Amino acid sequence: MNISEAARRSGLSAKMIRHYETQGLVTARRLENGYRDYAEADLAVLRFIRHARALAFPLDDVRRLLALWRDRNRASADVRRIALDHVAALEAKAEAMQAMAHSLRHLAAHCHGDGRPDCPILNELEKNP
Amino acid sequence: MNISEAARRSGLSAKMIRHYETQGLVTARRLENGYRDYAEADLAVLRFIRHARALAFPLDDVRRLLALWRDRNRASADVRRIALDHVAALEAKAEAMQAMAHSLRHLAAHCHGDGRPDCPILNELEKNP
DNA sequence: GATGGGGGTTCCCATTGCGGGAAGGTCAAG
DNA sequence: CTTGACCTTCCCGCAATGGGAACCCCCATC
Structure with missing residues (x-):
């Protein structure tokens, strides 16, 4: 899915998604033409970010929370x-x-x-x- | 008085005072050498700004409040x-x-x-x- | 084939209210 | 004359976006 659909389905703006990518919170596969291509798993990450931002977590915290989220051996x-x-x-x-x-x-x-x-x-x- | 004394006596930083000047909140007389020179009246303005900022008024509001403060015919x-x-x-x-x-x-x-x-x-x- | 429309991309600027720091002028004391 | 402590302006960075320019891509229609 392209970035505008990912935006629509995640509740973020395309601008935000690109920004989060520069901040190392998300990464997207690239098509041959350079377009970003999002999978369902990426969508889950984007929604996670949206929820965290809705609670006003700064992006630095969001990055840490994402790392813990992905870590099966995390300590709550x-x-x-x-x-x-x-x-x-x-x-x-x-x-x-x-x-x-x-x-x-x-x-x-x-x-x-x-x-x-x-x-x-x-x-x-x-x-x- | 020079800017650092004005800063000390107003409770602001010299940086802030210069910034407020660029935003049109204060003006200072200039000495021959280009240094800013503050009078007691300027100090009152600086203190006014500090109080307003302590209440988190945005600088735009502070500008309006200052204008009203100076206006003897203001409406409360x-x-x-x-x-x-x-x-x-x-x-x-x-x-x-x-x-x-x-x-x-x-x-x-x-x-x-x-x-x-x-x-x-x-x-x-x-x-x- | 040309054109238009609606994607996408990167990059720069603006926002708010400062702080940090560089580069350079000024002035008094030693 | 030098040192040091002032002062000046100017540019960068912060946090998290939005706006918009300049340019690429692809598809459909004329």
Whole structure:
């Protein structure tokens, strides 16, 4: 199957697939004319990548997860460590963003939000320290 | 004051300050030798930027907030809108990340995490659709 | 045979917000 | 005069794509 069908069937874009190839996550057989040719097994890899990316695993992690996936002698502990490290990163970022959102919501709640110029949001931003 | 002192006193890096200048957020007087020269008023702008960035406002928003800040005839409604739009974006991203973290934590909780190869995390990633 | 259309390919640029580092000007102290 | 600590501009790299150019391939139709 050509790249656009692989894209359609994997839920990725052709651009993404080529990019993942440059990053060493997938490889494709090449036809005589240079076209990439994907087998069902490749499709499984592409779907794996899509699922991992949907969970926001960086490509580096995806590469490691793929290696473990292919390794019949893997230790599930290795998979788990990658996942939990990623979870920690996600939660740290999410909490930081929630905290920022909270502060801003609080400031916005005290802002008239009308034609008058005074605004606690700007007051906060212009504070000295 | 030169750029490194402005950096120290604003809590930004010299690199950041130059970058903000290319993005039209700050301007600095130039000495005869081409060096940037900052006044106290510039420092206030730099601190404003730092506070806004600490709340993760994109530079485009910071530019708009600065314009409103300088505008004595601003409507606080405009400031509020920028802030609340940003809050919405922050919360959307944060919630998406929390959701991913939750799914992964759930999967990891069912993973032995020992030397055995079977792992619900990989099972999830290799699913068909 | 020529042409058109719809594939494919590679490669470069832009995004966002910086950091690193090179190449070179400037200035004060020793 | 040299050293060192500033400053300047400019280019590269990051992460993960999207957009688009320039060009190749193949098939069908005129």
